[in-house]
Amino acid sequence: MAKRVEATGVTAYYGSFKAIDNINLRVEPKTVTALIGPSGCGKSTFLRSINRMHEVLPGARVEGSLTVDDENIYDKDVDVTAVRRMIGMVFQRPNPFPTMSIFDNVVAGLKLNGVRRKSVLQDAAEKALRSANLWDEVKDRLGKPGAGLSGGQQQRLCIARTIAVEPQVVLMDEPCSALDPISTLAIEDLMFKLKDKYTIIIVTHNMQQAARVSDRTAFFSIERTGDPGRLIEHDSTQKIFSNPSQKKTEDYITGRFG
Amino acid sequence: MTATTLPAPGQSPKLHTKKLPSVAFLGVAVVALGLSAAICYGTGIGGWVLTLVVGLVLYLVGIFVAVNAVEGRRSARNRTWSALIHSAFVLAILPLASVVWTLVSNGLDRLDGDFFLTSMNNIGARDPNGGAYHAIIGTLEQVGIAALITIPLGVLGAIYIVEYGRGRFTFVIRFFVDVMTGIPSIVAGLFVLAFWVLIVSPWFNDGAPVFSGFAAALALSVLMLPTIVRSTEEMLRLVPAPLREGSYALGVPKWKTIMKIVIPTALPGIVTGIMLSIARAAGETAPVLLVAGGSAAINFNPFSAQQGSLSLFVFQQAGDASRFAPARAWTAALTLVALVLILTIAAKLLARRNRIPR
Numbered sequence: 261m262a263k264r265v266e267a268t269g270v271t272a273y274y275g276s277f278k279a280i281d282n283i284n285l286r287v288e289p290k291t292v293t294a295l296i297g298p299s300g301c302g303k304s305t306f307l308r309s310i311n312r313m314h315e316v317l318p319g320a321r322v323e324g325s326l327t328v329d330d331e332n333i334y335d336k337d338v339d340v341t342a343v344r345r346m347i348g349m350v351f352q353r354p355n356p357f358p359t360m361s362i363f364d365n366v367v368a369g370l371k372l373n374g375v376r377r378k379s380v381l382q383d384a385a386e387k388a389l390r391s392a393n394l395w396d397e398v399k400d401r402l403g404k405p406g407a408g409l410s411g412g413q414q415q416r417l418c419i420a421r422t423i424a425v426e427p428q429v430v431l432m433d434e435p436c437s438a439l440d441p442i443s444t445l446a447i448e449d450l451m452f453k454l455k456d457k458y459t460i461i462i463v464t465h466n467m468q469q470a471a472r473v474s475d476r477t478a479f480f481s482i483e484r485t486g487d488p489g490r491l492i493e494h495d496s497t498q499k500i501f502s503n504p505s506q507k508k509t510e511d512y513i514t515g516r517f518g
Numbered sequence: 519m520t521a522t523t524l525p526a527p528g529q530s531p532k533l534h535t536k537k538l539p540s541v542a543f544l545g546v547a548v549v550a551l552g553l554s555a556a557i558c559y560g561t562g563i564g565g566w567v568l569t570l571v572v573g574l575v576l577y578l579v580g581i582f583v584a585v586n587a588v589e590g591r592r593s594a595r596n597r598t599w600s601a602l603i604h605s606a607f608v609l610a611i612l613p614l615a616s617v618v619w620t621l622v623s624n625g626l627d628r629l630d631g632d633f634f635l636t637s638m639n640n641i642g643a644r645d646p647n648g649g650a651y652h653a654i655i656g657t658l659e660q661v662g663i664a665a666l667i668t669i670p671l672g673v674l675g676a677i678y679i680v681e682y683g684r685g686r687f688t689f690v691i692r693f694f695v696d697v698m699t700g701i702p703s704i705v706a707g708l709f710v711l712a713f714w715v716l717i718v719s720p721w722f723n724d725g726a727p728v729f730s731g732f733a734a735a736l737a738l739s740v741l742m743l744p745t746i747v748r749s750t751e752e753m754l755r756l757v758p759a760p761l762r763e764g765s766y767a768l769g770v771p772k773w774k775t776i777m778k779i780v781i782p783t784a785l786p787g788i789v790t791g792i793m794l795s796i797a798r799a800a801g802e803t804a805p806v807l808l809v810a811g812g813s814a815a816i817n818f819n820p821f822s823a824q825q826g827s828l829s830l831f832v833f834q835q836a837g838d839a840s841r842f843a844p845a846r847a848w849t850a851a852l853t854l855v856a857l858v859l860i861l862t863i864a865a866k867l868l869a870r871r872n873r874i875p876r
Contacts, residue, residue: 316766318684345769355760359782369768372778418764425768 262289262459263346263428265310269324271488272305272314279305281488282324285478292451292460294470294497297480298512302489303463306480307431310461311347312340328429345373348427352434354414356406356421363402365417369425384424391453392420393446412443419450423458430454432462436469448473467513471501479509538588546584550576574605618855625852628845633853638814638831643840650850652816653831656731657857659820660810660827661800663735664742669792672746673781679747680754681776692751698744706740707805715809723822729811731820734827737805742795749791753784789869797858803829828854 265287272280280302287293295303308314309322312333325332333343356365364371366385375381385402389395394416398409406417415435422430432451436444451460451473464470470477478494493506504510511517525531554573558564578598586594633649641648675695679688710733719728757780765775781788806812811824812834826834828850835847 311767313763313767316763341766341769341771343769344767349763349767351760351764351767353760355758355764357761357764357779357783359779359785368765369770372765372768372770372774421764421768 262457263329264289265429265459265461266327267306267310267324268327270306270309270326271323272302272309273319273321273323274317275319278488280309280480281490283491285491285494287459287461287476289459290455290457291475292455292462292473294474294477295461295463295480296465296467296470296477296512297489297492298482298517299465300485300489301480301482303480304433305489307433307461307463308349310429310431311344311349313344313349345369345425346427347429347431348422348425349431350415350419350422350433350435353438354411354418356409356414356417358405358407360406361403362398362406362409362417365406366420366424368421373425385420388420388424391423391450392416393450394420410443412439412446415439415443415447416450419447423454427458429459429461432460434463434465437465444469467501471497477501479504479506479512481508481512535590535593536588538585542584543581546580547573547577550574550580578602621848621852621855624845624848626849628849629852633846633849637816639816641814643838645840646842648842648846650828650831650846650853652813653826653828653850654853654857655816655818656734656806656810656813656825656827657800657829657854659818660731660734660738660806660825661796663732663820664738664799665792665796667735667739668742668746668795672743672792672795673750673788675743675747676750676754677776677781679751681772681780695744695747698740699748701740701744703737703741703802704804704808706737707808709740710734710737710805710809728822729809729824730822731810731817731825733809734806734825735820737809738799738802741802741805742799745795745798746792749794750784750788753787753791754780756787757783786866786869789865793862793865796861800854800858801829803827803833806830807833828857 265285267283267285270280270283270285271278283302283306285306295307297303305314310326312322314320314322322334324334326334328343328346332338333347357368360368363385366388367375367381370381370384375384386395386399389398394413397413398417406414409417415438419435436447439447448469451462454460462470462473474497476495477497477500479492479500480489481492482489493500493504493509495505499505500509501513504513551569551573554569554576558569558572578601581601582594582598585597589597632647634654635651636647636649637652638648638650639652675691679692683691714733714736715729716727719730719733720726722728761779761783762775765779766772770778806825806827807830810827810830812830813824813826817823817825831850832847832854835843835850838847
């Protein structure tokens with residue numbers, strides 16, 4: 261199920277502005293990789309280029325190659341929607357669809373991709389909500405609007421929505437930054453659970469979180485504002501947080517800059 | 519004035535202050551009205567409207583002075599502005615209430631079965647009966663056809679501008695839509711008269727130009743289209759980008775995201791914009807007069823021969839010499855307003871149907 265993601269020379273632009281430069285990174289299946297670094301260093305841009313969400317913005321484009329199990333998703337003949345079905349994404353702010361009920365939110369990806377059978381949808385919804393640790397809280401009000409849930413529940417709803425389409429890779433863009441510690445804990449627990457089946461890449465500003473949840477950590481940084489972001493160091497999380505090989509990484513994780 | 523001055527920096531402000539009792543405001547109002555009446559009628563000018571207006575001004579001055587003396591300057595400003603805003607609201611509502619009242623009180627005279635079931639065919643100046651059946655049919659058909667043309671065109675156009683349009687071409691489209699918003703209805707009528715009635719319609723009618731309800735619908739379309747495009751565009755722009763991205767990230771294609779996520783989210787606003795344009799079209803008289811010609815008889819066929827409409831009916835009856843005509847004009851006006859109201863309520867209910875109850 262889970263797939264290997266490998267970036268080779270990935271460079272992303274917003275119009276003429278180069279946001280990230282020549283990123284080379286390999287993510288093994290069934291691991292959690294954390295992307296850390298100061299604001300504006302291109303972590304989110306890199307994350308969004310993994311499922312081709314970067315190009316949604318006007319004028320944005322990506323160069324280089326990004327392979328998922330040796331298939332380059334930036335090949336000309338690749339179907340973008342198929343890529344996104346394979347690589348799911350959870351956003352910084354919970355974004356449940358406001359016109360849909362909790363149930364419809366969870367199965368939105370299946371329904372909008374043509375799954376009609378009620379029994380299939382019901383099973384998928386329960387399975388996804390159970391994996392997202394949300395089933396017990398919402399099982400009696402599946403028909404109520406998703407926007408009526410609390411922030412933490414909404415975020416777990418969005419995670420359930422993402423895993424309901426059974427992707428092979430899950431990208432998370434600061435999924436806990438808008439949440440309280442208890443909801444954060446629930447989502448971190450969830451990541452441990454999901455690791456058995458999915459490859460997870462998470463952007464986070466919270467270094468404790470990176471240390472807690474990830475197997476490997478990639479540190480991004482920029483020289484100064486206006487420069488493109490670069491990958492400074494990529495290693496096991498333990499190594500990065502105890503004995504980083506780059507001075508810059510050490511400065512960042514010990515709080516001396518950024 | 520000294521009651522609530524700001525404390526010196528570092529000192530805490532006084533939390534408890536003197537309050538003017540609410541009876542005092544009633545007192546000020548009574549005094550202001552009395553004074554105003556004394557001025558207006560004492561000087562022999564008179565008039566209850568003037569008395570009310572002068573009374574309001576005196577009341578505003580009065581509460582400012584009274585509150586200023588007891589509660590302080592900040593509070594006085596607050597109360598005076600609140601009173602001003604409330605009176606502005608009442609002033610804005612008054613004409614609306616007046617219109618509704620005039621319509622209902624004058625329109626009830628002829629609000630009978632005859633009015634809705636007969637036309638003006640063979641109704642002479644001395645006949646008290648006659649009705650607007652033909653005009654109601656005309657309005658429903660013309661506005662209906664115009665809506666059938668403009669709603670898909672307008673909504674799709676707005677989707678193009680917001681979701682697909684890039685660069686100069688879109689800019690030009692938006693500019694011309696803006697220009698079209700300002701087209702006077704008589705110009706739209708003249709355009710359809712010159713283009714459709716005089717040039718195109720002879721092809722279908724053995725070489726002779728023909729008035730028709732469809733021509734009126736075309737003219738109304740010209741008027742409705744820019745309104746629908748602009749209002750739909752604004753509503754689509756209000757849909758947050760993260761919703762679209764959330765849908766893309768599930769592997770949902772763009773067109774399906776637009777149909778199933780963007781449009782439903784913006785639907786209530788889109789419906790409101792459409793209903794506003796329909797209401798405007800239903801009230802247009804000039805284009806109908808120019809290209810449908812008006813008719814006293816019932817004509818169900820919008821594609822051939824003359825047709826009337828409710829607004830045209832109001833115009834004709836209001837200018838008619840018969841002493842029974844004004845009552846018909848009022849009832850037709852009431853019918854037109856009621857029709858638009860019913861359509862609007864129906865559309866709102868329809869748009870709300872897919873909202874999930876909390």
